[in-house]
Amino acid sequence: MSANDDRDPLFRYDDPVFADERLLEITHLPGPDRIVGRDEQMQRVADALNPAIFGSEPNHLFIFGKTGTGKSLISRSVTKRVISEAKRDDITVKYAFIDCGEQNTEASIVKTIAQLVNEPKKSGVSVPDRGLGTGDYYKRLWQAVDHCTDVTIVILDEIDMLEDDEVLRKLSRAGENRRISDSSIGIIGISNKIDFPDHLSERVKSSLSRDELVFSPYDANQLVEILEKRRDAFHDGVLSGDVIPLTAALAAQEHGDARKAIDILRNAGRIAKKQSASRVTAEHVRDAKEKTEADRFNELIEGSPQQAKAILYSLTLLTENSTEKEFPTKIIYNQYKEVARRLDFDVLSERRVQEILQEQNFLNVIQSEREGRGRGRGAHAKHRLLENPSIVKKVLLRDSRLAPLEEES
Ligand SMILES: Nc1ncnc2c1ncn2[C@@H]1O[C@H](COP(=O)(O)OP(=O)(O)OP(=O)(O)O)[C@@H](O)[C@H]1O
Known part of the structure; x- marks a missing residue:
């Protein structure tokens, strides 16, 4: 009889992927020998x-x-x-x-x-x-x-x-x-x-x-080294050869961000585990990148009211359907009015929408720049999403009040 035979069968007691997942958690403080560069x-x-x-x-x-x-x-x-x-x-x-x-x-x-x-x-x-x-x-x-x-x-x-x-x-x-x-x-x-x-x-x-x-940001080689020093979070032989270099390359795309690299690696392991795969592969890493970006964006907008989400959704629609990246408040407002109506939300005033856009700018969800100077600059600002529109959309649609938009789109 093995040690697990009398355990509650509802739960899992083995972990074929991770040897010590805590090494990849954000609260973990690595020792000096694991700190790179x-x-x-x-x-x-x-x-x-x-x-x-x-x-x-x-x-x-x-x-x-x-x-x-x-x-x-x-x-x-x-x-x-x-x-x-x-x-x-x-x-x-x-x-x-x-x-x-x-x-x-x-x-x-x-x-x-x-x-x-x-x-x-x-x-x-x-x-x-x-x-x-x-x-x-x-x-x-x-x-x-x-x-x-x-x-x-x-x-x-x-x-x-x-x-x-x-x-x-x-x-x-x-x-x-x-x-x-x-x-x-x-x-x-x-x-x-x-x-x-x-x-x-x-x-x-x-x-x-x-x-x-x-x-300064890390380069891809430093990210590889940082990840290599956490390889023991996984069981021996679980990581396919291309997993660490690919993770590092994806995390270095915007700027060399070790938090993102570690998050992607951890999520890749979790996805593999969920699929009961015996190895973590490049495909898991690619899925993990998307999940990591969505989770991060979700953290940014988590506390935002639904009206703010509707405004962001409007900016996302504009971004998806145009070659432009930046849009003036007025254009976003027109799109927002339509989205709010589809959702049966009260339609806010243009001034209020402008204020919410400014708040989102402060939270680093979007970037707003004024056009020219002087009075009325708020109304003449242009705004652009800082995240990939497909990820923004996915995260916004996690909110059940916004879900009807998905059915229509
Ligand atoms: N040089 C390094 N060697 C090993 N691990 C690192 C290194 N730099 C960062 N990390 C790991 O990357 C993650 C993010 O690092 P940290 O939180 O220190 O970044 P930060 O610059 O404070 O970022 P933020 O501004 O987002 O708080 C942590 O898990 C940390 O352990």
Whole structure:
């Protein structure tokens, strides 16, 4: 009798494809021996954080680069190494990793850092989830930082999504302003937008001295190397010879994006497993690319209201049926009116549609550029999809309220 004979037959207990799928999950932090081609950037981050090892204030640092170029990986990896090195001299370094896309208000950022750092027995304070004003959360943060750590490293991912940059000024000047006396704080800000510092308020710009670092995209060879170092996520012999080079080539098409490469490889394995295939092949990789792009687009529009989806659908129809790529608001509006009627939606005003297009531009779903300058520029903007229309359409039609469009198309 085998070990699985008494298990519930409803489930599967073997995995013929993956040996350890977690190695391909986005939350997985690979060890230094699996990190490829980032020695120089790692050294620069280490230089900025170096004082923390002795309990002194690190230099603040902004890291820029396109998606999937290893910005958060290198920040987290070096921070962890700082923490363990400091520990050898009894220095406590803690870190808070915050995604400003999800938490963008001053109060929620301060609260989260305080909760991550705080040990109530040491600080004598608690940090409740709700019920305090921003000022009170700051007070508890200073208490927590002073009593529970020597150095706190705050990593702010997607820092350009911050609603108010005042939090940067307060965190960076906490020591100087005697908010904290026995501890210090270092900030690592991460962004895809290289011009982000230009948008900081003058107060923050002048008070936040920092180093800056740019991460360039990977080339296809580096992507191959990154994937090779995760090959052990699969059982021996499961990956066909062309799978890794093809995955790397597809991920390098727009820019060398390691996140996309790893996502495609993981999805290819999942598709193969679903089909009960014994090997992952080039065909699985191609299907996985489409799924990866659709999932990514889905993440971008997940929270969007149905009216916004109808507007995007209108832009998709225009894109599909024309050699043009960019369309003025007016044209999109005319198409939208027809789509809204077909869906039995209330028809929004042109001004509202313009606003929604601007929001989608902000979310990086579309790109909007004004034509000329001066007043009324909103109405004269031109918009284009940033994703392949067939993928956009597929994802939009996943929404059951938009599904009737599929039957008619
Ligand atoms: N040099 C590298 N070596 C090994 N794996 C890497 C490397 N760079 C990135 N990765 C992997 O690629 C994925 C994306 O990396 P990461 O999240 O650091 O990118 P990012 O630049 O912060 O992207 P985003 O702006 O989208 O957050 C992660 O799974 C990470 O482990």
